[in-house]
Amino acid sequence: MPSVSAICHTDNMEEDTIVFHPQLTKADALILEGLRQDIKDSSSSNAETATSAPTARDEELLRHLQAMNDPKDAHFEPSVTTNWDIDQIKLPLFLEKTVLRPYIRLARSVVRVETDVIMLTHLLLYFSTTIPSAIFLFTNFTWIHGILHFVMQFSYMGAYTLLMHQHIHMRGVLDKKFAIFDHLFPYILDPLMGHTWNSYFYHHVKHHHVEGNGPNDLSSTIRYQRDSLLHFLHYVGRFFFLVWADLPIYFIRNGKVMTGLKAGFWEFSNYAFLITMFNLHRNATICVFLMPLLLLRLGLMAGNWGQHAFVDDVDPDSDYRSSITLIDVASNRFCYNDGYHTSHHLNPLRHWREHPVSFQKTKHTYASQHALVFHDIDYMMVTVRLMMKDYKTLARCLVPMGEQIAMSLDERAAMLETKTRRFTEEEIQKKFKKQSSLPINLEQNAYMAELEHHKRTSETIADIAKDVIRLLEEEKETVAVAESLTGGSIMAALTAVEGASSVCRGGIVSYNTGVKSNILGVSQTIITKHGAVNGEVAEQMAAGARSITTLDTPTTWGLSTTGVAGPGTEEGKAPGIVVIGISRAGQDRAFGPFYFPGDRDAVRKASVTKALQQLRELLRDRDHMEERP
Structure with missing residues (x-):
């Protein structure tokens, strides 16, 4: 990393103070150059207007980034190794033709996403070094070998953890024909890399991304003074010594008893395994399992801090304002674009190679939301600088966007310091509206729906539809849709995705209540008694969509929407009230009622977005179908 003095020479961050590390990924270098140009442009115009709309330069950069990720494009570039981009790998022509190119062709057919050749590269590395070394330590232990083994594992931990980060969000990284190995390899490698079995999945996917650093997040930072060493030690210590109990208790308290029992089972099973191995060979277990475990848990919490x-x-509840983006070598070249943390929170299912694309596509939203983007610093050094209260260095590493461009270095440092202050319980109750417990009334549901809609403005309906189609394809499942107020927009979004024909069975627009009852099988008694906009109707619409589209095999999922698009009230319900139904093999659930503000078009668009998001969430986490509100 270049010295701090190389980063900024004046109190104003000018375009020539941006540091372009020679090992930046190609995507990061392009993104950073675009931001540098934005800063330069702002010198001759108002900073806010200079970053308020895409330019031709932005659009060209976006097309280039998208081409790098598209296997059908001539500019497609798979990731093969952490150290070099593919065009930087220089081999003798003979080796390139006989080794590199055949390997890439083979690997692209093995991994789930064709960009991810690097994941097979890493798995081959781990299985050819870590496992033989560990076995040898248990048979012929020496302390020199033990320490060298630990150093090797230390060098692997970051990349492996972020490989597993992709694995737990996508439920695998290899092609479905290798599903058995894809499912089993974490049970072999996790303990060797410091992980306990399945804990990362339960804590990160089923807990952290539900709570989003909010009041009920066990890894939340909001109750801590984030530049206090004492508070940091308390934060790390609690996770270190109590996560084994805190996580299962969290799930049980939130009505997810089975999930809590599973989380506890895997944690204690891993401890039992470690005790067994310790009794078998104490010294080897210390080097192979215990030292990686202790170091990784420290690293995970320091990184999350x-x-x-x-x-x-x-607005602490905004993903734009409660997480940061890093454009640096350690996070993005060696750890699968982990620096794009805001992008990840906006869409946890977004593929790691798509983060730069998403950032470029929505960077003006980042600017308008006052998001923080840093460069030439990683998460660990962010934490270190905070412990030193060195806000000047952090300000130098900030890449200003929007209104931040006009700030002096001192003003940026002061601004950053205000964002590390601990929240009081009174402030938390006032400012954090998202809670882990399911909403129990219309007012709560309405607020949460509106908040969610605004929070995800950077995620398009097309993005969510692509995720839904991909998840359905991976499980070889199908979907049918019954729409009322959305008028076929959900099916239009799904069928716009290439390959949708293999999973989309069909849909029906049931504006009229007679269509709901006569074709979809919704109870006329329920409609007469409660109206068409309620949970039971939504559930029966979703189940009816599955029923009428069943062919030689049942349709797996049914999705429905019913509500009031406006402008007037219907059945005594205000415009913007929406209920979503989802059905799967005898399990029917209603979500809502939600309230979406705006005119008729805005309500319909928000309803499509929410319905697809809800289906995507259930496709990711099937247990939620069984956990009733």
Whole structure:
């Protein structure tokens, strides 16, 4: 990393103070150059207007980034190794033709996403070094070998953890024909890399992304002064010594008893395994399992502290304002674009190679939302600088966007310091509206729906539809849709995705209540008694969609929408009230009622977005179908 003095020479961050590390990924270098140009442009115009709309330069950069990820494009570039981009790998022509190119062709057919050749590269590395070394230590232990083994594992931990980060969000990284190995390899490698079995999945996917650094997040930073060493030690210590109990208790308290029992089972099973191995060979177990475990847990919490240290005091519930983006070598070249943490929170299912694309596509939203983007610093060093209260260095590493461009270095440092202040319980109750418990009334549901809609403005309906189609394809499942107020827009979004024909069975627009009852099988008694906009109707619409589209095999999923698009009230319900239904093999659930503000078009668009998001969430986490509100 270049010295701090190389980063900024004046109190104003000018375009020539941006540091372009020679090992930046190609995507990061392009993104950073675009931001540098934005800063330069702002010198001759108002900073806010200079970053308010895409330019031709932005659009060209976006097309280039998208081409790099598209296997059908001539500019497609798979990731093969962490150290070099593919065009930087220089081999003798003979080796390139006989080794590199055949390997890439083979690997692209093995991994789930064709960009991810690097994941097979890493798995081959781990199985050819880590496992033989560990076995040898248990048969012929020496302390020199033990320490060298630990050093090797230390060098692997970051990349492996972020490989597993992709694995737990996508439920695998290899092609479905290798599903058995894809499912089993974490049970072999996790303990060797410091992980306990399945804990990362339960804590990160089923807990952290549900709570989003909010009041009920066990890894939340909001109750801590984020530049206090004492508070940091308390934060790490609690996770270190109590996560084994805290996580299962969290699930049980939130009505997810089975999930809590599973989380506890896997944690204690891993401890039993470690005790067994310790009794078998104490010294080897220390080097192979215990030292990686202790180091990784420290690293995970130090990293999470850096990721969520800066929380906006005005809108702390916003993903743009409670997480940060890093454009640096350690996070993005070696750890699968982990620096794009805001992008990840906006869409946890977004593929790691798509983060730069998403950032470029929505960077003007980042600017308008006062998001924080840093460069030439990683999460660990963010945490270290915070412990040193070195806000000047952090300000130098900030890449200003929007209104931040006009700030002096001192003003940026002061701004960053305000975002590390701990929240009082009174402030938490006032400013954090998202809670882990399911909403129990219309007012709560309405607020949460509106908040969710605004929070995800950068995620398009097309993005969500692509995720839904991909998840259905992976499980070889099908979907049918019954729409009322959305008028076929959900099916239009799904069928716009290439390959949708293999999973989309069909849909029906049931504006009229007679269509709901006569074709979809919704109870006329329920409609007469409660109206068409209620949970039971939504459930029966979703089940009816599955029923009428069943062919030689049943349709797996049914999705429905019913509500009031406006402008007037219907059945005594205000415009913007929406209920979503989802059905799967005898399990029917209604979500809502939600309230979406705006005119008729805005309500319909928000309803499509929410319905697809809800289906995507259930496709990711099937247990939620069984956990009733």
